[in-house]
Amino acid sequence: MAKTEKLLQRIAELERETGIRRTLFAACPNSTAVIKAAFRAAKRNNAPIYFAATLNQIDCDGGYTGMRPDEFVKLVRMEAAAVNFDGIYIVAIDHGGPWLKDKQRTEKWSTEAAMDGVKRSFEAALLAGYDLIHVDPTVDINVPAGQTIDIRLVAARTVELIRHCETFRRAKGLPEISYEVGTEEVHGGLADERTFDTFIAELKAGLAREGLSDIWPCFIVGKVGTDLHTTLFDTEVARSLTAKVRPLGSYIKGHYTDGVSNPQDYPLCGMGAANVGPEFTMSEYDGLAELERTEQKLLAEGRIAMRSRITETLKRLVEASGRWKKWLLPAEEGSAFGALSAERRTWLVKTGCRYIWQEPEALVARQRLYDNLRRVGMDPEEVVLGRIEHDMDKYFYAFNLVDLNNLL
Numbered sequence: 001m002a003k004t005e006k007l008l009q010r011i012a013e014l015e016r017e018t019g020i021r022r023t024l025f026a027a028c029p030n031s032t033a034v035i036k037a038a039f040r041a042a043k044r045n046n047a048p049i050y051f052a053a054t055l056n057q058i059d060c061d062g063g064y065t066g067m068r069p070d071e072f073v074k075l076v077r078m079e080a081a082a083v084n085f086d087g088i089y090i091v092a093i094d095h096g097g098p099w100l101k102d103k104q105r106t107e108k109w110s111t112e113a114a115m116d117g118v119k120r121s122f123e124a125a126l127l128a129g130y131d132l133i134h135v136d137p138t139v140d141i142n143v144p145a146g147q148t149i150d151i152r153l154v155a156a157r158t159v160e161l162i163r164h165c166e167t168f169r170r171a172k173g174l175p176e177i178s179y180e181v182g183t184e185e186v187h188g189g190l191a192d193e194r195t196f197d198t199f200i201a202e203l204k205a206g207l208a209r210e211g212l213s214d215i216w217p218c219f220i221v222g223k224v225g226t227d228l229h230t231t232l233f234d235t236e237v238a239r240s241l242t243a244k245v246r247p248l249g250s251y252i253k254g255h256y257t258d259g260v261s262n263p264q265d266y267p268l269c270g271m272g273a274a275n276v277g278p279e280f281t282m283s284e285y286d287g288l289a290e291l292e293r294t295e296q297k298l299l300a301e302g303r304i305a306m307r308s309r310i311t312e313t314l315k316r317l318v319e320a321s322g323r324w325k326k327w328l329l330p331a332e333e334g335s336a337f338g339a340l341s342a343e344r345r346t347w348l349v350k351t352g353c354r355y356i357w358q359e360p361e362a363l364v365a366r367q368r369l370y371d372n373l374r375r376v377g378m379d380p381e382e383v384v385l386g387r388i389e390h391d392m393d394k395y396f397y398a399f400n401l402v403d404l405n406n407l408l
Contacts, residue, residue, distance in 0.1 A: 003131045004090055004178035005218050007048060008251065008272060010408055021267035023399040026050035026253075027392065028094060028277030029072070030057055030354035031065065033284050033381075035079050037388035043085045045393065047401035048408070051076060052094035052134070052275050055101045057354075060124050066358045069121075069128035087405040092132035093125050094275065095183065098157070099139040102323065108141060115157070119164050126169050126177065132218075134180040135161045151195050155202035163210050180219035180253060196222070196241065200248070219253035219272055220245050226256040228278065228327060228351070233260050238269035246270065263398035276395060281354040283391040285314065287384035288369065295372050303376055308369035315345075317359050318352040327351065 001009070011022050027038045029051045042049035057063045058072045067075065076091055098114030099105045109117065115137075122133055137157035140149045158181050169177065182199065200220070207215055222241040225234030233254070241252045251272020257263065258279035266274055288310050298304045318324055319337045327348060332340060340348070356362050373380040396402055 002176040002178045002218075003088070004092075007088055007090070007408070008218055011404075014407055020400055021270060022401060022404065023266040023271045024048065024050050024090075024273035025392075025395040025399050025401060026052040026090075026092070026094075026273050026275045027280065028057070028275060029053050029065070029076075030277060030281055031284060031357050032075070033384055034280045034388060035075060036082075037280070037385045037392060039079045039083050039085050039089075040385060041389040041392040041396065042087060042089070043083045044389075045396040045401065046087070046403045046405045047396050048088040048090070048404060049085075050090040050092065050273060052092045052277075054094045055096055055118075055121055059101065059121050061103075064355050064358065069124045069130065073128045073130070088408060090131045092130060092134060092180070093122070094134050095136045096122060096125075096134050097136040097139060097161070099141050100136060102326070105139070105141060111140075111142065115160070118161060122161065122165050123168050126165065126172070126174055130177065132178040132180060133165060134219075134221075135165075135217075136181070136183045136221075137161065138183045151199050152202050155199050155206055158203055159206035159210060159212075162207065162215060163212060166212060166215060178219075179215065179217040180221065181217045182221040183255070192223075193240065193244075196244070200244070204248075216248065217250055220250050221255055222252040224252070224254050224271075226254060226258075226260055228256055228258065229329070230256075231259050231261045233257075233262050233265055233269075235262075235265050235269050238265075238271060242270040257395075263395060266398065267400050274395075274399070276392075278351040278354070279391060280388050281352075282350045283388040284357075284384055285311075285350045285353050287387035288314075288366070290387070291369055291373060291380050291383055294378070295369060298372065298376060304372045306368070308365045308372060310365045310369045313361055313365040314353050314356065315349045317356040317362055318349045321352070321355050323355045324348040324352045 015021050027034060027049065029035045038049050038051070053072060055063065057065050058067045058069060060068055062068055073091055076089065080089060096118055098111065098118055099109065104114050104117060125133060135158050138149060138154050143149050162179060181203065207213060222238065224238045225232055238252060245252060254266065254271055254274035257274040257276045292308065292310050295304065295307060299307055324337065328335065337345065370380040
């Protein structure tokens with residue numbers, strides 16, 4: 001049995017014994033600081049931790065973090081060892097599918113090229129030792145604007161990608177892995193219950209036809225009311241979807257859990273796991289902005305020679321990247337960055353920093369900021385990591401994960 005299934009099985013056993021429901025907390029590793037903070041928080045809360053990395057973040061080409069899958073796994077192991085974390089951690093691909101890498105979409109890759117690219121990414125993840133792959137072929141740049149991809153095609157491509165993973169894994173003698181399927185996105189995801197039901201039926205039949213009846217996803221993504229611009233988890237929908245998939249051996253997984261106002265309801269509704277990502281980019285930004293305010297005081301006091309201009313640099317780099325455009329609201333489409341409200345520009349910079357943390361100018365500005373503060377005896381990295389950890393803590397508590405490691 002794969003590692004993720006073993007963990008979920010033990011959590012289910014504990015629920016039967018104690019009545020306590022739990023939801024796994026998945027952090028998106030959009031920076032090395034987030035990875036470090038996640039292990040520190042998991043260690044302090046004595047809980048398992050799950051990393052869900054998109055192909056934009058980590059892939060064969062390095063992604064925007066600069067890490068390939070094998071390097072990512074090595075870093076995760078090193079950071080676990082650095083804090084003596086001996087609990088369970090899960091390493092996973094998040095949203096693995098054709099055209100889900102910005103590069104494939106902007107360069108308009110063909111269907112064959114995009115599918116082949118995903119297969120190479122999955123192979124690299126398997127060789128690196130990932131525990132779970134999220135198979136998500138719900139984007140198709142050939143579908144006209146305003147229309148959604150046929151859910152039967154989504155199911156067929158899901159089966160094709162799972163078949164490829166299993167053929168490759170077995171040929172290489174690699175350990176069993178787990179799968180997550182579906183997406184919450186309305187462009188081609190499981191956006192309503194009828195579509196959800198069709199997808200499940202098509203997936204089950206397709207896997208059976210390929211002789212893969214022994215393979216079934218432990219997680220199915222459900223649209224439970226959350227996205228980057230909403231913060232209320234829909235408990236009624238979550239309970240309904242959970243009732244559909246639990247008899248199949250799966251759990252519903254939530255995405256865009258960032259800043260949700262009712263995280264305590266996730267375990268109560270039987271949610272298996274939930275992803276949190278951009279929120280921690282914002283936490284990291286806020287930590288740096290706090291340090292910059294201190295830096296400005298030091299400059300005024302004549303205790304340092306020059307400012308880092310960290311937030312000014314980050315704003316300029318995010319705007320220049322153009323990647324903020326993918327997060328525009330419908331009413332904002334086509335707008336120049338400067339034409340947006342100050343509130344929206346701030347939000348786009350804070351959430352978009354994950355794309356440019358590794359840019360040379362950003363690295364230089366951060367290093368100067370840290371050097372300035374170390375000059376007066378501060379530990380700037382501790383401030384940034386502490387801010388991220390603080391924002392992670394609420395999920396460990398809300399999801400009933402504190403001290404779970406004692407029971408595993």
